[in-house]
Amino acid sequence: xxxxxxxxxxxxxxxxxxxxxxxxxxxxxxxxxxxxxxxxxxxxxxxxxxxxxxxxxxxxxxxxxxxxxxxxxxxxxxxxxxxxxxxxxxxxxxxxxxxxxxxxxxxxxxxxxxxxxxxxxxxxxxxx
Amino acid sequence: xxxxxxxxxxxxxxxxxxxxxxxxxxxxxxxxxxxxxxxxxxxxxxxxxxxxxxxxxxxxxxxxxxxxxxxxxxxxxxxxxxxxxxxxxxxxxxxxxxxxxxxxxxxxxxxxxxxxxxxxxxxxxxxxxxxxxxxxxxxxxxxxxxxxxxxxxxxxxxxxxxxxxxxxxxxxxxxxxxxxxxxxxxxxxxxxxxxxxxxxxxxxxxxxxxxxxxxxxxxxxxxxxxxxxxxxxxxxxxxxxxxxxxxxxxxxxxxxxxxxxxxxxxxxxxxxxxxxxxxxxxxxxxxxxxxxxxxxxxxxxxxxxxxxxxxxxxxxxxxxxxxxxxxxxxxxxxxxxxxxxxxxxxxxxxxxxxxxxxxxxxxxxxxxxxxxxxxxxxxxxxxxxxxxxxxxxxxxxxxxxxxxxxxxxxxxxxxxxxxxxxxxxxxxxxxxxxxxxxxxxxxxxxxxxxxxxxxxxxxxxxxxxxxxxxxxxxxxxxxxxxx
Numbered sequence: 001x002x003x004x005x006x007x008x009x010x011x012x013x014x015x016x017x018x019x020x021x022x023x024x025x026x027x028x029x030x031x032x033x034x035x036x037x038x039x040x041x042x043x044x045x046x047x048x049x050x051x052x053x054x055x056x057x058x059x060x061x062x063x064x065x066x067x068x069x070x071x072x073x074x075x076x077x078x079x080x081x082x083x084x085x086x087x088x089x090x091x092x093x094x095x096x097x098x099x100x101x102x103x104x105x106x107x108x109x110x111x112x113x114x115x116x117x118x119x120x121x122x123x124x125x126x127x128x
Numbered sequence: 129x130x131x132x133x134x135x136x137x138x139x140x141x142x143x144x145x146x147x148x149x150x151x152x153x154x155x156x157x158x159x160x161x162x163x164x165x166x167x168x169x170x171x172x173x174x175x176x177x178x179x180x181x182x183x184x185x186x187x188x189x190x191x192x193x194x195x196x197x198x199x200x201x202x203x204x205x206x207x208x209x210x211x212x213x214x215x216x217x218x219x220x221x222x223x224x225x226x227x228x229x230x231x232x233x234x235x236x237x238x239x240x241x242x243x244x245x246x247x248x249x250x251x252x253x254x255x256x257x258x259x260x261x262x263x264x265x266x267x268x269x270x271x272x273x274x275x276x277x278x279x280x281x282x283x284x285x286x287x288x289x290x291x292x293x294x295x296x297x298x299x300x301x302x303x304x305x306x307x308x309x310x311x312x313x314x315x316x317x318x319x320x321x322x323x324x325x326x327x328x329x330x331x332x333x334x335x336x337x338x339x340x341x342x343x344x345x346x347x348x349x350x351x352x353x354x355x356x357x358x359x360x361x362x363x364x365x366x367x368x369x370x371x372x373x374x375x376x377x378x379x380x381x382x383x384x385x386x387x388x389x390x391x392x393x394x395x396x397x398x399x400x401x402x403x404x405x406x407x408x409x410x411x412x413x414x415x416x417x418x419x420x421x422x423x424x425x426x427x428x429x430x431x432x433x434x435x436x437x438x439x440x441x442x443x444x445x446x447x448x449x450x451x452x453x454x455x456x457x458x459x460x461x462x463x464x465x466x467x468x469x470x471x472x473x474x475x476x477x478x479x480x481x482x483x484x485x486x487x488x489x490x491x492x493x494x495x496x497x498x499x500x501x502x503x504x505x506x507x508x509x510x511x512x513x514x515x516x517x518x519x520x521x522x523x524x525x526x527x528x529x530x531x532x533x534x535x536x537x538x539x540x541x542x543x544x545x546x547x548x549x550x551x552x553x554x555x556x557x558x559x560x561x562x563x564x565x566x567x568x569x570x571x572x573x574x575x576x577x578x579x580x581x582x583x584x585x586x587x588x589x590x591x592x593x594x595x596x597x598x599x600x601x602x603x604x605x606x607x608x609x610x611x
Contacts, residue, residue, distance in 0.1 A: 039603035
């Protein structure tokens with residue numbers, strides 16, 4: 001199971017990459033493995049606003065449909081349109097071409113409660 | 129092994145026809161004089177050219193590939209695939225029911241109206257409610273109708289802030305879906321360690337925006353929520369109503385009445401609990417029962433009885449209106465009526481007792497070989513997990529596929545979502561011990577195979593006309609037409 005060092009992780013098995021006030025979000029290798037082959041990705045609209053914990057995307061595999069939750073409050077500024085044609089990117093490259101969306105953080109939003117790679121590794125191992 | 133049936137198109141023989149028409153006895157006209165040129169197709173449609181016999185054999189052979197409750201065990205959890213007594217069919221085909229026009233004058237339809245009236249009374253008695261409408265034609269349709277009633281009730285009280293529907297995390301997916309369709313916000317309530325609604329989480333979320341809590345009891349784990357009195361109190365104190373999802377009502381007939389445990393609105397699935405055929409997408413029937421305070425909101429028309437005469441009452445100014453054409457799926461309701469009258473009160477109670485007994489027998493025999501997350505007595509169904517088998521690379525989907533080799537319909541899989549690798553098994557009361565033992569032996573053999581020869585399970589099924597279908601390719605690149 002791959003867990004890149006330079007990313008932060010949530011308890012919902014999502015990764016976030018923070019650059020200034022922009023946050024790129026995807027699901028982890030563990031999550032894509034648990035879901036199985038993704039066959040459909042429903043992404044949010046650009047400029048859609050989410051509070052922390054809101055479902056902002058849906059991943060559908062042959063065995064389940066799973067909500068993906070906004071790790072922090074913000075506005076969607078970019079979505080990965082490639083996933084519409086090729087949802088399998090979430091499986092094959094969850095940390096790269098399988099990213100889901102980029103959020104612009106709400107003002108004064110404080111980032112907390114995220115895990116680093118080592119903490120997430122332990123968290124995921126306990127879930128298994 | 130049953131052979132694969134070729135497509136009807138593949139049976140086509142150029143020039144073969146299944147009809148002979150008499151000579152045309154009116155003057156023939158060129159089609160170009162009858163239709164605008166852009167409306168006339170240039171190539172003939174690619175219809176199969178077959179005889180009547182070809183058509184009959186084709187569809188009969190296709191139908192023989194079906195699995196149904198009439199040809200095998202069908203333990204599909206939360207779907208209550210019980211045997212449907214054939215007398216239900218006889219009764220629903222009586223010409224007085226089957227050939228009655230839905231717009232026939234009331235005086236010509238007294239028998240049908242009486243049946244609707246009495247079935248509503250029976251269902252009200254069974255659920256402990258004050259009135260019932262038979263109009264909704266499916267479980268989810270009943271949910272939607274029930275939520276519309278709840279919204280109308282709050283609005284009639286001048287309470288416009290109730291926008292939230294609470295739904296436990298073990299709920300059927302239709303609950304949040306129906307709430308969303310009804311324009312409500314959905315808030316999930318967690319389960320506790322025993323698989324019941326977490327009272328702590330419920331208390332935290334039961335505020336003055338709550339319109340209702342939707343609850344299935346027994347829930348999708350097949351567990352009866354013993355805190356129901358306290359749950360009802362919390363929701364009612366917050367000003368919300370309690371909605372009963374009747375999908376699992378087969379466990380409680382004659383034992384517990386939702387109306388006595390605090391529920392304000394109930395739906396039943398007649399196609400599950402009251403033995404009307406289902407599984408092919410319908411037709412179903414999802415009657416909704418309500419407490420007295422919600423009666424004015426019920427859909428129109430209501431069947432009313434005055435001095436032994438039945439009529440349709442449209443004069444209900446607070447009604448939410450119609451939710452289906454005419455009076456719902458009438459013929460399905462006739463079947464349920466026949467079932468209730470055939471079994472009687474004691475018979476219905478015995479049906480639920482046997483359904484619960486059968487489920488507990490299966491649970492007790494399977495819980496060693498398979499992981500049982502919530503190890504308590506179950507109601508009419510239970511949920512086991514392929515957690516042990518997963519270590520060997522054998523997943524729930526593989527076990528479901530392997531069961532096909534034993535001529536058994538697999539249980540509901542990967543649901544409820546709160547159990548990893550879930551298999552939800554509901555045997556119903558209509559199966560004898562031999563069938564249950566056959567299923568147990570099959571499941572134990574599969575567990576052994578998962579241990580010793582996992583590829584036998586992961587490559588299953590082996591005896592069906594087509595083995596493992598590529599569901600991923602089918603979902604990602606569906607080919608939706610043959611030509």
